[in-house]
Amino acid sequence: MIKRILVTGGAGFLGSHLCDRLVARGQDVICVDNFFTSQKSNIEHLLENHNFELIRHDVTHPLWLEVDEVFNLACPAAPGHYQYNPIKTIKTSVMGAINVLGLAKRTKAKVLHASTSEVYGDPPPEAHPQPESYRGNVNPIGPRACYDEGKRAAETLMFDYHRQNKVNIRVVRIFNTYGPRMHPYDGRVISNFIRQALRGENITLYGDGSQSRSFCYVDDLIDGLLKMMDAPDDFTGPVNLGNPEEFTIRELAECVVSLSGSKSKIVQTRPRPEDDPIQRQPDISLAKRRLGWEPRMSLQNGLRPTIDWFKSIDLAAFRAPTPNY
Numbered sequence: 001m002i003k004r005i006l007v008t009g010g011a012g013f014l015g016s017h018l019c020d021r022l023v024a025r026g027q028d029v030i031c032v033d034n035f036f037t038s039q040k041s042n043i044e045h046l047l048e049n050h051n052f053e054l055i056r057h058d059v060t061h062p063l064w065l066e067v068d069e070v071f072n073l074a075c076p077a078a079p080g081h082y083q084y085n086p087i088k089t090i091k092t093s094v095m096g097a098i099n100v101l102g103l104a105k106r107t108k109a110k111v112l113h114a115s116t117s118e119v120y121g122d123p124p125p126e127a128h129p130q131p132e133s134y135r136g137n138v139n140p141i142g143p144r145a146c147y148d149e150g151k152r153a154a155e156t157l158m159f160d161y162h163r164q165n166k167v168n169i170r171v172v173r174i175f176n177t178y179g180p181r182m183h184p185y186d187g188r189v190i191s192n193f194i195r196q197a198l199r200g201e202n203i204t205l206y207g208d209g210s211q212s213r214s215f216c217y218v219d220d221l222i223d224g225l226l227k228m229m230d231a232p233d234d235f236t237g238p239v240n241l242g243n244p245e246e247f248t249i250r251e252l253a254e255c256v257v258s259l260s261g262s263k264s265k266i267v268q269t270r271p272r273p274e275d276d277p278i279q280r281q282p283d284i285s286l287a288k289r290r291l292g293w294e295p296r297m298s299l300q301n302g303l304r305p306t307i308d309w310f311k312s313i314d315l316a317a318f319r320a321p322t323p324n325y
Contacts, residue, residue: 004028006067009074013181016042034058037081059096063103070111072100079187086146093150101161110168112229113158117175118148122277129281175242175282179218180309194310197262207272209250214281216243217302220295227291242282243295
């Protein structure tokens with residue numbers, strides 16, 4: 001059956017890849033985006049498809065559409081973007097969730113909400129890797145709180161609408177994801193390192209580079225989103241989606257330098273940002289058990305097409321969020 005599917009934030013990094021997959025499936029796709037941090041170039045190749053529609057709209061305002069499913073991906077998701085306008089960020093998470101849930105309540109649509117590993121904050125060693133049962137260690141008044149707490153509040157709204165109004169929801173917590181179409185100035189560590197390596201600049205570490213992250217290739221992540229939307233209705237989540245293979249930031253920098261053929265040096269120039277987690281690694285046992293999902297792409301194999309994409313773009317065509325990036 002052909003479904004009418006709304007993707008909020010559909011012109012963003014993850015949203016555009018999701019739109020690609022849904023269009024290829026033959027679904028009727030409505031992409032909604034305000035282009036605050038995304039690029040029209042991400043979805044312009046889809047504009048001629050009969051089953052793809054683009055609407056420029058800000059989800060902090062109500063949506064009056066008739067749809068069967070909603071992927072709620074709208075929100076600045078990288079530090080360089082969500083800290084650029086923190087009030088806008090938390091409004092997008094909270095008011096956007098309210099408006100999407102209001103639409104879903106009216107139309108009886110199924111909603112998948114893209115939450116984040118940031119809801120876990122800076123976890124202690126005993127909560128590593130992070131299971132969905134861990135409730136988080138978030139600073140509610142820190143510089144990252146606009147994103148962390150906005151996403152936590154959005155999860156609350158999802159489950160309250162589910163309990164009170166029987167809205168059909170599912171919540172995924174997305175860990176660090178990378179791949180082609182990343183915004184080169186989004187402040188993510190992979191974007192920063194690749195951009196610096198290709199320019200022959202020093203690779204700058206925040207702190208000593210011993211903090212760790214897990215990196216999931218975008219195609220694997222989209223597989224997880226689709227599996228979760230297609231899962232039985234009694235599985236609401238939240239469920240972690242990410243690659244459990246863990247790397248230090250220094251190891252990532254060394255890998256980027258090697259794969260890009262760069263002469264860049266790795267230097268420690270800045271302190272670790274406030275509230276920056278020391279460790280971040282997903283426990284994906286729930287996703288394996290309930291969705292039959294786990295990532296397949298290794299970091300090295302995923303970085304190659306990502307670096308190639310960075311080589312192919314004109315950096316001048318992308319707007320940096322602040323003068324410091």
